[in-house]
Every structure is written in structure tokens, then in C-alpha cells.
Amino acid sequence: MTKAKALVITGNGTNCENEAAHACRLGGFDEARIAHISELMSGEVRLDDYHFLNLTGGFLDGDDLGSAKAQANRLKNATVEGKSERLVEQISRFIADGKLILGVCNGFQLLVKMGMLPALGGDYLKQSVTLTYNNAGRFQDRWCYLKCDASSPSLYTAGISQGIYLPVRHGEGKFLVDTQATLDAIESKHLACLKYSDSQYTAPTMEFPENPNGSVNAIAGICDETGRIMGLMPHPEAFVHRTQHPRWTREELPEEGDGLIFFRNAAQYIKKTF
Numbered sequence: 001m002t003k004a005k006a007l008v009i010t011g012n013g014t015n016c017e018n019e020a021a022h023a024c025r026l027g028g029f030d031e032a033r034i035a036h037i038s039e040l041m042s043g044e045v046r047l048d049d050y051h052f053l054n055l056t057g058g059f060l061d062g063d064d065l066g067s068a069k070a071q072a073n074r075l076k077n078a079t080v081e082g083k084s085e086r087l088v089e090q091i092s093r094f095i096a097d098g099k100l101i102l103g104v105c106n107g108f109q110l111l112v113k114m115g116m117l118p119a120l121g122g123d124y125l126k127q128s129v130t131l132t133y134n135n136a137g138r139f140q141d142r143w144c145y146l147k148c149d150a151s152s153p154s155l156y157t158a159g160i161s162q163g164i165y166l167p168v169r170h171g172e173g174k175f176l177v178d179t180q181a182t183l184d185a186i187e188s189k190h191l192a193c194l195k196y197s198d199s200q201y202t203a204p205t206m207e208f209p210e211n212p213n214g215s216v217n218a219i220a221g222i223c224d225e226t227g228r229i230m231g232l233m234p235h236p237e238a239f240v241h242r243t244q245h246p247r248w249t250r251e252e253l254p255e256e257g258d259g260l261i262f263f264r265n266a267a268q269y270i271k272k273t274f
């Protein structure tokens with residue numbers, strides 16, 4: 001059987017790479033390699049050798065110019081050292097080969113600013129949505145209930161019955177779109193797979209603090225039309241075991257945290273497909 005290989009990018013201010021690699025291993029990946037972005041730029045590490053690209057949370061370039069903006073420009077324009085190939089060509093090939101990309105928080109911001117989500121019509125380099133300053137005007141560090149759209153093509157959220165509970169920690173998590181047509185397309189194609197909701201997962205909410213940032217239509221995470229590329233502001237890698245839950249000493253909880261399903265679904269998909 002294929003060895004499922006995950007790659008986790010670090011450097012320039014990420015801070016969740018160890019948790020993401022741990023979650024990949026717990027979820028069933030045979031290998032989870034943490035690579036510095038400079039290793040991709042130099043050609044020492046090649047995306048072609050992996051199945052699952054993890055873009056993790058943090059403070060890329062100190063959030064200067066807006067979160068992930070500088071890194072988005074860097075990745076879009078960089079040429080791999082000593083090669084005529086641009087890094088973005090490796091990324092395009094990775095997507096065309098049917099592989100998976102998950103962007104969490106700063107990684108989600110990076111994906112949307114590169115144009116890789118929602119990638120309507122299959123154009124992965126045209127930005128049509130953004131993530132910007134929370135309505136509260138300050139950083140939010142709290143746990144959120146996320147209602148899951150069971151009709152979404154996202155392979156990561158498959159099997160989630162109603163919703164999941166995950167932490168958010170961000171200053172720029174407010175999801176906005178360029179036009180109403182973009183929002184309509186996202187909704188009609190069920191790409192908004194996760195929305196901030198009440199604790200019973202009955203309905204998406206615009207109420208603070210359940211919706212911590214004021215995201216349009218309460219959108220917390222989206223995927224592309226293939227369901228293989230997904231980004232979300234909450235952190236699935238930060239809740240893989242019950243002791244990470246804020247009330248674990250007071251509530252009866254399953255051993256496994258709600259975020260692990262993302263990584264298990266990704267590993268199973270790779271093993272089934274490659």
C-alpha cells in the first residue's frame with residue numbers, strides 16, 4: 001500500500017507546525033515532514049514527493065501588509081533555485097495530480113490571498129475572497145461551535161454529523177467576498193463547509209462571540225469544488241485529544257478530539273486513491 005506522506009511548511013512566523021505534524025501522524029499518515037519554506041525555495045524539498053500539504057497557523061511576516069499577504073506574493077512569484085520552474089508550477093501540478101491541501105488560520109489566509117480558495121471555475125490563482133480584521137477590532141482567542149454542511153464536497157469534513165467544537169485565535173478572521181456573485185457561487189456549490197453557530201448546531205449565527213469575527217454568512221471554512229483543498233480559521237490540529245478541551249475535567253468526552261477527523265479523512269483518502 002502507498003505510504004501516505006504529509007508535508008508541513010514552517011518558517012517566516014508559523015507556530016503550529018509541530019501540532020499539525022502530530023495530528024497528521026495520529027490521523028494515519030506514515031510520514032509527516034516539517035520543512036522550512038527555504039527548503040522548498042531551494043529545491044531540497046519537492047512537493048511532488050508528498051500527498052498532503054499543510055499550511056499552518058501563525059504570524060507570517062508579522063502580519064505586516066495584512067496577514068499572509070507577503071508570503072502569498074512570495075509563493076506566487078518565487079522561482080525554485082537553479083531551476084526554471086516556479087514554485088507555483090509545483091503547486092499547480094500538486095493540485096492537478098489530485099493531492100490535498102489544508103490551510104489553517106494563517107494558512108487559510110495564505111490560500112485565499114494566493115487565490116487558491118475558493119478557486120471558482122478551477123482558477124487557483126485569482127483572489128476573490130479575503131480574511132480581514134475582526135469586527136471586535138481585536139484578537140479573539142476562544143472556542144467556537146461550527147455547523148457542518150453535510151452536502152459540502154469537502155473530504156475533510158465527511159462523516160461529521162452536525163458540527164464540531166474547535167478553538168480560534170486570530171485578529172484577521174472576518175471572511176469577506178469581492179462580489180455577491182462570488183458569495184452566491186460559494187453557497188450554491190456548498191463550498192462553505194463550516195459556519196459559526198450556536199452550541200446546538202441549529203443555525204449559523206452573526207452574533208458575537210459565537211461568531212468571533214463577523215464573517216459574512218458566518219463562514220468559518222471553505223473548500224474548492226473538488227473538496228481536496230480546504231481552509232478554515234479554527235484549528236483542528238489543536239483538538240485531537242480530549243484533554244485539550246477547555247472543560248475536559250468537568251465533562252464526559254470521547255478520547256478523540258473533534259479536529260482529528262480532518263487528518264484521518266485526509267490519510268484515508270490518500271491511501272484509497274494513490
Ligand SMILES: NC(=O)CC[C@H](N)C(=O)O
Pocket residue numbers: 056057058059060063067104105106107169170171172173
Ligand atoms: N493563529 C493564527 O494563525 C493567526 C493568524 C493571523 N496572524 C491573525 O491574527 O489573524
